[in-house]
Amino acid sequence: MKQFLRRTAIAFLCTLSLPVLAQYEGFRHEGEFGIQLGAAHYFGDLNPTTRLNRPKIAAGVFFRKQVNDYVALRIGANFAQLGYSDVYEKDNEFRRRRNLSFNTNIWELMVQGDFNFFRFNPANPNERFTPYLTFGAGVFGFNPYAYLGNTKYFLQPLGTEGQGSAVYPDRTPYSTTAIAFPVGLGVKYAFNDRWNLNIEVAHRFTTTDYLDDVSSTYAGIAAFKPGSPASFLQDRSYETGAIIGAQGNQRGFGKQKDQYVMATVGITFSFSSYRCPTGQ
Structure with missing residues (x-):
């Protein structure tokens, strides 16, 4: 008798919980539109030890389409500022003496895949948080510049390593468009069924060595017109x-x-749809 009453009580409690579970069963998370703001940092010939001491602003917008409970595809457009200088070098004598610097704006268009650790459905209070992995590919534009006195000069047209000079016919001007491959980790948290918090760190591997306008060897002063801006900026x-x-x-x-x-830290707006659960 005691066992019968116990089973009856459990069945009754399960019956009471069914409407609570059913109210979320038909909701499907379709995707998110988001904006993000944060910081960016450069690593390369002027910062080979990957110091994080000169972050600059980054921002972007994106749309994330949910494929299933764990996988999403994302397209995003981002802006960032990057820059560095040899004057920040304290330990390496060569880089301190080299005394080169650059800044550049980055405009990128990315396609990424996001892979959730847990099911993410803002309509369900029990599925409102997940870490995720992201990776993908995209194209970005850049155009490094530096200052000589108070005058700003874009460095690519100057050919600071002899590009375009008759002295170096094999050195052609580099492209200011390149490919980037982002790899990163993020977390998402839904405040409610519409608004979410998105935090992400994504590293970009690129196909260019000229973000900083520095790559190979000095061309020598003879490769430049005497007194030209290029002659002063190629070796400082x-x-x-x-x-x-x-x-x-x-x-x-x-x-x-x-x-x-x-x-970056972002805010996203969720899109959902409702489908009647099977059997209703």
Whole structure:
């Protein structure tokens, strides 16, 4: 008798819980539209030890389409500022003497896949949080510049490593468009069935070594018109001591591509649909 009453009580409680579970069963999370703001940082010939001491602004918008409970596809457009200078170097004498610097704006268009650790459905209070992995590919534009006195000069047209010079017919101007491959980790949390918090850190591996306009060897002063901006910007070691930029001397490290990272916090708006559960 005692066992019968126990089973009856359990069955009754389960029956009471069915309407609570059913109210979420038909809701499907279709996707999100979001905006994000954060910081970006550059890694390359001027920052080979991957220091995080000069972050700059990053922002973007994206749309994430939910494929199933765990997988989503995302398309996003982002803006970031990157920059660095050899003046921040305290330990490496060569980089301190080299005395190069750059800044650039980045505009990127990315397609990514997001893979949730847990089911994510903002309509269900029990499925409103998940970490996720993300990776993908995209195209971005950049155009490094530096200042000589108070004048801003874009560096690619100057050919600071002899690109376009008759002295170096094999060195062609580099493209200011390249491919990036983001790999990152994020978390999502739904405040309610419409609004969500999104936090993400994604590292970008790129196909260019010229984010910073530095890659190979010094072209030598003979490759530039005397007194031209290029002749002063290709080797700025004269500002720190004896000139080190003789023709053929190492200026950068061309065997490793430049990289950058974005860390952002975003707000997203969820899109949902409702389908009648099977059997209703």
